[in-house]
Amino acid sequence: MMSGQIASRRKKDSALKLLFLAATSVGVLALILLLVTILIDGVSSLTPDLFTNYPSRRASSSGLKSALVGTVYMVLIMAPLSFLIGVGAAIFMEEYTNKGWITKLIQLNISTLAGVPSIVYGILGLTIFVRTMHLDRSLLSGALTMTLLVLPVIIVSAQEAIKAVPNTRRDASLALGATKWQTVQRAVLPSAFPGILTGVILAISRAIGETAPLVMIGALTYVAFLPNNLLDQFTVLPIQIYNWIAKPQTDFHDLAAAGIIVLLVMLLFLNMIAVTLRNKFQKNL
Incomplete structure (x- = not known):
C-alpha cells in the first residue's frame, strides 16, 4: 500500500x-x-542623433536627449538619498533596537511596503511632495518619489546582509574594547557591504524602469529642454518610450524600440556593476 x-x-x-x-x-x-x-x-x-536630439513631432528629428539626461539626474539624486536612509534604517533596526513587538510590527510594515504596487508610491508622492510640500511636478518630486519606492527594498536587503554577519565578529570586537558604533563600522559593515551594495544597485535598476509613479506626479511626456535646477520639469526614458509607442506612426515605434534597447543596456550595465563590486569586496574580505 x-x-x-x-x-x-x-x-x-x-x-x-x-x-x-x-x-x-x-x-x-x-x-x-x-x-x-x-x-x-x-x-x-540607434544613431548619434538619437542621443543628441530632443523629442520632436517628426520622427526623423526626434531623440532621447532630455529623457536620458532626466533619467541620469534622477538617479544621481535618488541613489545617495536611498543609500543613506535605507542602510541607516537597516543598521538601526538590526544593531540598536530591542526585538520587541514594536520592532516586529515595523519590520512587518517594511516587508509589506516592499511588495506594494508602484502606482501607490506615485499617489503618495503626488500627495506629499507635489501638493503638500509644493514642489510641483519637478525633478526633485520625481527623485523623492522614487526614493520612497526603493527604500523598503534597500532596507530589507541590507537587513539580510547584516544578519548574515556572524555574531563572533561582533563579540570579538566588543571583547577588544570597541564601542557599539566601532563594532558596526569596522566589523559588521565591511562583511555586509557586498550584499548591501548589490541590493542598492538592483533597487535603483528597478526604479529606472518604473513609469507609473512618475506619471502620477505629472512627469511630462514631451520635454524639449534640459532641467536647469531641481524644481524644473523633466521626463525619463520609460515615459518617452511610452509616448512614442502611443503614436500611430511606424517610425515612432522604431524609435521606441531603440529607446528600449538603450534602457536595457543601462539596466544590464548596472547589474554588471553590482556583480563586479560584490565579487571584488568578497575577495577583499
Missing part, C-alpha cells in the same frame, strides 16, 4: 516538474522572441 502511494507521489512530482519546465521554456522563448523583435525594429534607429 505504501509503495503504491510513493509511486503515485513520484508520478505527480514528475508531472509537476515537466509542467514547470514546459512553462519555463515557453516563457524563455517568448522573451527571446520579444528581444529579437525589439532589436530588429530598433537597431536602425
